[in-house]
Amino acid sequence: MQNEWIYIGLFLVVGALIPAAAIIVSAVLSPRKSNQIKESTYECGVETVGENWVQFKAQYYIFALVFLVFDVEVVFLFPWAVALNQLGVFVVVEGLIFIGILLAGLIYAWRKGMLEWV
Template structure:
């Protein structure tokens, strides 16, 4: 009740599916990884070809991770 001030109705101890937590973890993982793209995008013109190749490899690793999560069913909501 300290969060919203309302009295609860029924049992407050309910079980959630693990898939909801997995979905949230995958979202956070890719959300945090996109933070690393911002500094690279700001300095794109100055960094040169080596940094471009590194970023292609980085994005490739992210795509492989997304494919694996999709294949394992971590992105299915129900």
């Protein structure tokens, strides 16, 4: 029993059980009288027109791409941040170069107008 992740596993199980129990209790106690009107999609009383798909802007995808790049960068930086105190100033400079290269990328994307929502 050396592995501390077993406790995280327990939190995972209990954290899923309690909300699930709330929903099940409510499903047992609550009435079930469904009808056409009640089931219809809620749009402030206006009849629903067409399917529920909405053509999404490409911008969502582009922001997700930029996010992915920075997410991976952050993952690389965390071990650096933890080890910083053990090692010298040289390591700080390494990290600065690492961040600097990516900040240059961010400025490039900015200049190219990729970060505009509209």
